[in-house]
Amino acid sequence: LQTNPTNAVNNQRSFQLPVEEAGTYKVKFRGYQSTGGGLSEIFINGELIGHYDFYSAVKGNGPTVELDTKINLAAGTHQLTFKTISDSNLTPYMYPSELILVPMEPEFAYIDVEAPTRLLSGETGQLSVTGFLSNMEPVSLDKAVIQYKSSDESVIQVSQTGEVTALSAGTAEITTIVLLNSVIKEHVHSIEVFQTAGDIVVKEFSYDFRNVGLDGAPGNPIEWTLLGKPSTVVPKVIKASYGLQLQTNPSNAVNNQRSFQLPVEEAGTYKVKLRGYLTTGGELSELILNNQLMGLYNYYSIEKKDGPFVIMENKINLSQGNQVLTLKTISDSIYTPYMYPSELVLLQMLPELATVSVTSPTVLPVGNTIQLNITGTLSNMETADLETATIQFESSDESILVVSPGGEVTTLAPGSADIKTTVTLDGVSVEHVLSYYIIDGNLTGLEIFVDTTKLYMGRQMYVIVNGVSDTGKTIELNSGLIRLENSNPSVASLNNLGVLTAHEIGETVLTAKMLFAGNEIMVSKTIYVTQREMIPLEIPIVTNKWGIMESTSNPITLDGSLQDEAWGNVSALSDFVTIYENDPAELQTQVKVLYDQNNLYFGIKGDLNGMDDTQSEMIELILRLPGQFEEFYLLPLQIYGRRSVSPGHEGKRILVQDYVAEVDVHDRYWTAEVVIPVYSLNLSQIISGEEWGFNVIRHRVHEAPVSSWFPLKTSSFWEASSGGNMMYHTNLNSESRYGRLYAGS
Structure with missing residues (x-):
């Protein structure tokens, strides 16, 4: 071994030493001696067990020496090290020949x-x-x-x-x-x-912002990547020695944040800690995980330096897989504050109760008693032990059903009611709501009702399913309880409103299924689609249905009164007609339309006769955007009453989601104001001169014929029961039953 005692790197050599049996050992050693040798130390597993001198004035095999120290060795491999310690000016070498492990009495x-x-x-x-x-x-x-x-x-x-x-x-x-x-x-x-138990950290997962993948490149871990716009687009994302520089702007809602894909290895409950780089260009920011605010971090400091780790105050339950991490600047500085994240650590806490499942039959007869079955799942996806949990039950209507402290449900009267179950485990409460439908009678079968079992191609009809009791009585059922299956959709398709549309010659089998008191009951009916000669009817040509939606800069107070100055000089769309006969509607409706850069405004007034016994009234606003012919936007607005009309217009219908409306009802009329944000129509702005398709349909249930601004050609109604919703279907889009609405300057 050509070692050098004056060089700490080159003064020793190590070997792997296999040991067959665990035990206590003495060590014997023999080496070769020469004038080039020197004194050395012998170690096993870093423990000094003795010395050997490889020097001799005469070359030859040295003596076998029993080393000073006993050693305890487990079965397996160990490390044997020879280290020269001679103070010779020459380079002393070591010449090991044989090492012998001698078993001793175990100690x-x-x-x-x-x-x-x-x-x-x-x-x-x-x-x-x-x-x-x-x-x-x-x-x-x-x-x-x-x-x-x-x-x-x-x-x-x-x-x-x-x-x-x-x-x-x-x-x-x-x-x-x-x-x-x-x-x-x-x-x-x-x-x-x-x-507290909530402070216990089980495991940590670290994410270095220097290793985040940009612009399609993999990160470390692989799925730790930037989301959204490329890193070179404002707000820019720039890698730095400390992590990332996020060039955000708090005064710009588009450029005030950046999001990342955060891969999570294990499902569980987590806290988050963040460390960033601090400068005078940094400011206060929010850390958001899956749209939940976790806490704040301040990147500001007078001097540039690595910031501290900050543990965010909120906890979150995360599933295994990719999550969305968002960093958002919220400073009110007049400058453009940036964010400089360096490292994020997920702190896995003790798992807590995350979800509760409550099961039982939910469609039951009056006078029935059932037991609720309750299970829980922890945030790490393991089954929760609810032995020590506190469980509380609450019925939304105790005239229909009651629930005991032990979870036994007793049905008392027909109707719908909910049972809310609250489970509290280790200070964490989770709720579960189960909806029940109680029937007056013992349901033994189902019956499918249709206008006809032979449907012509191109025609439509409603499919209604009722129950049959053991006494033969028909029982009206909530459609949400029924699972309606269609064996051949290419012959006739069935939509979620129960409208069957015939497409081609053939037959299809409709099968209705539902669970009652835990048992499945079902019934089937065959529908035959045939062809007949279609005789076209003359369609009236309508040319006087057009109007202007005026641009406005005046503020509008949304109270339903139409008293704002902005409505004063706007021409109303009027002359509503009955949808079938195209006769003037007995009670007229007027519609005014305004817009600005952010919103579309509708002001509506409907006449009443002062002796109104209408059960309910509803308005439908229907918009077809410029250049769009397949799809249209629908906003159904309930004016008053509890009975609603469920519109089922054919075509690609998009319900307007984000809107605000207020209604003001008087003896002789009602007024309504509706505000639709432009973005909810998938638009960035309304352009002057554009032509829109527009129609308004007014429903006055059981009091007057349906009226509309632009007359319709074909439609159908279905009323399943005297107290339920009415279903309504038209072909207004394919028949282009729209007036014209032009955007003014």
Whole structure:
């Protein structure tokens, strides 16, 4: 071994030493000696076991020497090291020839201590000590002397019987000392104490912003990547030595944030801690995970430096897989503050109750009793043990059904009611609502009602399913309870409103299924589609249905009164007609339309006769955007009453979601104001001169014929029951039953 004692790197060599059996060993060693040799140390597993001198004035095999120290070795591989320590000016070498392990009588060699790794303040735990001989056989510690010491008795105290008591939040090391047969062995065990269970950190997952993947490149981990616009587009994302520079602007809602794909290895409950770089160009920001605000981080400092880790105040339950992390600047600085994230760490906490499932039959007869079955899932997707949970039940209508403290449900009267179940486990409460439909009678079958079982191509009809009791009585059912299947959609398609449309010659089987008192009942009916000669009817030509939607800069107070100055000089769309006969409507409707750069405004007035017995009234606003012929936007607005009309116009119908409306009802008329944000129509702005398709349909249930601004050609109604919703279908889009609405300047 050509070593050099004056060079700490080149003064030693190591070897892998295989040991067949665990035990206590003496070591014998023999080397070759020469004038080029020198004094050396011999180590096994870093423990000095003796010396050997490879120097001799005469070259030859050296003596076999028994080294000074015994050593305990486990079965397996160990490290043998030779290190030259000669102070010769020459370069002394080492010449090892043979090493012999000599088994000795096994001796006390190891201790193992079972102990908690985490405790809550006030909790106790017990240390359990086991001793082993060098051959790994257990040894009795009955005659041993055992002592315990705590590194910080303000955190943990330990008794001489090995009981540990957690006193305050922090970390302490417990040292166990065992004396047996004049041999002393020690074991050090670390215990962390938390003030509450919610403070316990099980595991940490770190994400370095220097390793985030930009512009399609993989990150580390692979799916740790930038989302949205390219990094070169404002707000720019620039990599730096400390992490990322996010060039955001708090005064611009488009450019005030950046989002990242955050891969999560394990489902669970998490807290988040963030570290960033601090400069005078940084400011306060929000950290948002899956649209939930986790906490704040301030990137501002007078001097440039690495900032501290900040643990966000909120917790979140995350599933395994990719999540969305958003950093958003919220400073009110007149400058453009940037964000400089360096590292994010997910702190996995103890799993908590995340979801609750409550199961039971939900369609039941009056006078029935059933038991709720309740299960819970923890945030790590494991089944929750609800043995110690507090469970509370609440019925939304105790005249229909009641629920006992033990979860037994008793049905009392027909109708609909909900049961809310609240499960509280370890301070976390989760609610579950189960809806019930109670029927007056014992449901034994179903019956499908249609206008005809032979439907012509191109025609439509409603499919209604009712129940049949054991006495033969027809029972009206909520359509949401029925699962309606169609065997051949290419012959006739069935939409979610129960409208069947015939497409081609053939037959299809409609099958209705539902669960009643936990049992499935079903019925089928065959529909035949045939062809007949279609005789076209003369369609009236309408040319006087057009209007202007005026541009406005005046503010509009949304109160339904139409009293704002902006409505004063706007021409109304009027002359509503009955949809079938095209006769003037008995009670007229007027519609005014305004717009600005952000919103579309409708002001509507409907006449009443002062002796109105209408059950309900509803308005439909229908918009077809410029250049769009397949799709249209629909906004159904309930004016008053509880009965609603369910519109089922054919074509690609898009319900307007984000709108605000107010209605003001008087004896002789009602007024309404509707505001539709431009973005909810998938537009950035309304352009002057554009031509829109527009129609308004007014429903006055059981009081007057349906009226509209532009007359319709074909439509159909279906009223399933006297108190339920009315279903209504037209072909207005394919027949282009729209007036023209032009955007004014």
